[in-house]
Amino acid sequence: MNVPGDVIDARFELIERLGSGGMGTVWRARDTVLGREVALKAVRPDAEASPAVRERVMREARALARLNDPHVVTVHQIIEAHPHPWIVMELVPGRSLQQRLSEGSLSPAEAATVGRQVLTALRAAHAAGIQHRDVKPANVLLRPDGTAVLTDFGIAALQGTSALTATGELVGSPEYMAPERIRGHDDPASDLWSLGLVLYVCVEGVSPLRRATTLATLAAVLDDPVPPPVRSGPLAPVLQALLVRDPAARPDAVQLDALLAQVERGAQPRWDRPTLTAAPVPAPPAPSAPPVPGPTTRPDSVLPGPDHRRRSPALTAALAVLAVVGVAGLVLTLRPFDDGESTDRAGGPPASTSATPVTPPRSTAAEQSPSPAASSRRPSPSTPITAESTPSPAANGRWIAQLYSEPVSSGTAARDRRLERIRATVPEALVLRSDDYASLRPGFWVVYAPGPFTDGRAALSFCAERGRTTAVSCIGRYLSTSSDDFALQCRPPASSPAGRCTRGT
Template sequence: MIGERVAGRFVIEAPLGSGGMGRVWRGRDRKLGRVVALKQVRADVGRLPELRARADQEARALARIDHPGIVRVHDVLDAPDGPWIVMDYVRGAVLGRLIAGGPLPEPAVARIGAQVLDALIAAHAVGVLHRDVKPDNILITSSGGVVLVDFGIAAIEGNERITTLGQVIGTSTYMAPERLRGAPAGEAADLWSLGATLYTAVEGRTPFDRSTDVATRYAILDLPPDPMTRSHRLSPPILGLLTKDPATRMTAAELARRLEPLAGRTRRLEHLTGRAQPPPRPPAAKPTPPRETGPPSPETGAAPPRVRRTFATANAADRGSMVLALPPGDAAALLAQRSRLFTTAAVEEMCRRPAACAKLLQMLLPDRAGRLLDQVREPDLAAAVVLAMDPHHRGRVLAHMHDRHSAAAVRAMATTALHQTGRALATMPEAPAARLLTRLPPPTIADLLRHCPPATRDRLLSQLPPTTREEVERRLA
């Protein structure tokens, strides 16, 4: 790769890093004789039109923002291997590498936070959300400035199609609860990620540090952040940013007011970039496993050997009861990592306690939760579990069930909770929702569509077979 040319004009000189949307290289513009950053957009989405759409989106996002803390974009290049984005080359230390050398002083973290916040405010003012604020996307320049990079999964207001493409991309450790749930995420989600970043910088560890991704996601969704032990004046604003509910989360204006007196103590950050760059941290030593006779630990995200062996030898129905008795993080880890143990009898036994079962399934990826519910033979059991989920989870899980099973569950749900069922239908992607409806009788379809927004109702009606559509329209009239 090094030494190759892009679009006949830019020569690749060295790798700079990689992010959620691609790899970045240092390059030289042969025409103007300057150093630039070249971003090769990720090719694993598979289709060139989508690659171009992603590259164009990031370029437009950056072009809309005029701020010294956000890298400038110069061009988008079409190449045989996909699009490249030409940007300013920023020489600086990655904040994540600095943190790897140990926690940073409180005033320096406040200064970094104030500058990143200023850049985010500029982006939000023109309708751009970053969606992946984290230490590895923040550079400290040799002059002490702070630059926010990698807007590759930024959501531009009004561009829902491309936004959807990037929803699954990001770093869950720094992802706001509403994004993990798949709910609409706005400016407050970027502020939550900034709070998690500042916590990590000042404490030297992440606020929801767990050994598995499943356990981390559960902690972000349902547990308070770990206590702050190194920070005093910064802890109130950071914890204010890590509030679960975006409606009560600290605002950008309040955060700016809180950071200003602290940031003033460190006007420049050259002392951070001046110290030697630490090597990457060696992997942390694995904690001593619990004794085989002891209970599972909520922090580990996996049951101890004794519990794993017991699960493997228990009958199917007992597995369903046993998993509900575990701490939620351990139970979700077992469901995710050893799904073959949970056959129909086990899942149906779990569903007999719908509230507990719903809590666990919400901690899994929707496709895994949908596959587990597909095994349930009694629609009333699956319906009770889906109704026990948070509203923003219902449609996502139904969308990942086989339409035969989701239709049966929805029909059962509609008999007891018609309004909630209609709202869940409205949150589903159009294709699985339409497939589900075609398996229901016209009276049930009409009842459900009455509880959908008019635009959703019209789109779903257009997907029905003509005879069914006419009957449903007659009932809706």
């Protein structure tokens, strides 16, 4: 255990401990040869014998040594001492962004300035093939003049390296991790998600995805909607552009810098999401099967479920070590549960019409145009049913029969039990996430019958044939990318419905 006064490598005298993190302990030290103060980082004492930790510390030094940017902390040298190496770094005077935020939030313009400087550091790192992977307020240092410096590349990794250790150890701060990182896939856009959360905390004063436990936080990052910013002023569109779960839908570093520059000037930036591109249509099925249309567009705001991506071995190990059995329920695969309750609620609390328009997620091909035979078949209780993932071919919207709305905060187990109960009378029932449609109130799982229905009256007639004749058990709803379509709600009875039942009324 080191103490003040110890001399490292016969040159660096330890003065005081500045802090400790997941990768080591940082000391203020005096270089007795050059007569200057430096920062010395040592491997944390309880992990000195770990080759994996030692390698990550060395990787940090090598990664930092490759960068030359005023907003990245400078590495002076590496000391290969026993029992662990030391990294000699620039001592940045001032304090961390986290310490600054303890005194109060930043204005949108101030946050944009810090964001641009951190972005400059990230661009330099990404150009060298390095991802930071732990962008958070504690790792942003502020010089006395306010200039931001990004530090602690302790878990930085070259592109293509897993974010998790082979033993399943989770490294990084869960509340700032990008969703795709947790799923085992990330790229430079993952650092931009983290930067977006840092900026959110800077202006809103709260960490939107932090929960009481690590597992709950990971679940929130994967599944919970990010609360819309309310104090961010012109920075709000930038936060909303960054904090989408599809990495391809986020602005890249050049676009983000331009957006933040507008906020710095007090202007209101505008972000136009990437233009959707047509996907190839699959070959038609065998003659014995009903024709199935293929996907036509690519969603820009929905993180695909794990069925679309293979988990890396490191991620699998991490989930096992962390006992992330509960997190497995966060993915959008629905499993049947045995429950005797039968009362269903189609409505839920009054919806807000202020949701940011987003592109609807993809629905299954069979759901888009099911045959009468397919509609009458009940899914096998042992067959997993996934949340829809392909957009409707009908002008970006369609009518459904909404059968129940379950708050996302209730958890996926409650969602799955409700779906199984509803399938007792509506075998074709599916589930979607309301956050993916601007015409629905965000924050709910919606159990629904996909139809297709020509209008809301047709949806109510479908429900009436199955004994669902009240507004708490069935509502005709229109799914679209516009919050203006929230008014398209058709309520029982089917013979004389209330509300708006067609798009033309």
